[in-house]
Amino acid sequence: MSNWRPSAEIKTLRERAAFFASIREFFSARDVLEVDTPCLSYDSITDVNIDPLTTSWQKTKSKNKYPLYLQTSPEFYMKRLLAAGSEDIFYLGKCFRNEPASRQHQPEFTMLEWYRCDFDMQDLVDEVKQLIEHLLSMTVEQITYQQAFIKYLQFDPLSLSDTDISTLSDKYDLNVYLSNLSVHSSLPSMLNARKDALLDVLFSRFIEGPLSENKAVIITHYPASQASLAQLSEDQKTAERFELYINNVEIANGFTELTDPAVQRTRFVQDNKIRSLLGKPKREIDENFISALEAGLPACSGVAIGVDRLFMLNQGLSSIRQTMPFGF
């Protein structure tokens, strides 16, 4: 049977439009410029755990088709704008990820991403708190990743030995889950991948619930091995990275941006090494992005927010599908 009806109620869509207008008002009041970077790109990201949707483009009359990626985040385009002197910018638009739909996931979703020049992580954390206050009238608490683990699981996630990891894996029955990351465990980067996967599961199972039940919490200073595109903190053990959780839902991920092109390239190469060990296709490094860093990315912090999820919480809906006109 055909199911032509929208997955959201019409009145929800009216609220959605007002929600978007409210976001734009927030940034307009702060002189942050809206940019609509492309959804299509020649390159994608090397991140081991993010899979893009791909398509191909008949660029010329010849038989050759160019593979194109749908953007998983506007980050690289936005940083190219920043390097070109755009100053503070935000993006409110679509992103795409090749993963199953669930209560909290859609292959096509709306991302709010913004960058603030000369902001450090805490400045941006404070601005995220203001936005949440503005949109949801909620105050946001703050805790470090390390404090959260010590509080709820009584161990320090920043000083885990290999033996500790194995012990925890046994204790929480995660050996099967971690098996793909244990094969090449002699490699330091794989050891980190295994540790990070373990921490993710424990965080999801035992921490995010009690930590964010009916409230909003920002977790700061993730382990350096989960730095992604963030700068490391002075102690080199943690990254200037934070996440926002509201009522069990991961809402935002932000950091003080890494501006060093050499370090960035090393992380990309490392990603590809892990990719090949896991039997995942290697991804070309986006040289335009690296060149932009070489030209000079101004000191800045940036954050990405899953807007559909935020709106879902705002409306008290149970699934992200109900927030958008036609969910998959």
Next chain:
Amino acid sequence: MANFSTNEFKAGLKVMLDGEPCSILENEYVKPGKGQAFNRVRIRKLISNKVLEKTFRSGDSVEGADVMDTDLAYLYNDGEFWHFMDNDTFEQIAADEKAVGENAKWLVENDVCTLTLWNGSPISVTPPNFVELEITETDPGLKGDTAGTGGKPATLSTGAVVRVPLFVQQGEVVRVDTRSGEYVSRAQK
């Protein structure tokens, strides 16, 4: 039996884990923005009846379990086995003590129970939500006490003990909720 991938997990699906058939209660796909995807799955082990949470890597698959529920009428207990019959085909199945367990005390002749079969053999017996049983023993209530406060224990014909109001007497038939083991009312004549 077919294998099921985590993408196919849903409430009610029966799978094999650690050599035991299990029923999936809840399945949640979790994808940390920067981490490896996984599924948080709550399952009930069908033999031990334990509920636990398991973590699966998304995309992994597990073997399905040949488990089905069937409604059968209770016939009798021969001292070792409890015998049930399909009212349509008259086919009979015997369940052992392990399968019947605590629920033996709620089995009333001719009541239709749900038997869970694994590879054709019963692993659990679920009685109807409400059963009617005769009180074989209880203290006489105090005269004039109609509502009472705490009630009193009463032994039923199957050996089950439930708390009943003080006015209910030996020899009466009462209606009991088998899920909570609580008295509901006197049976309608």
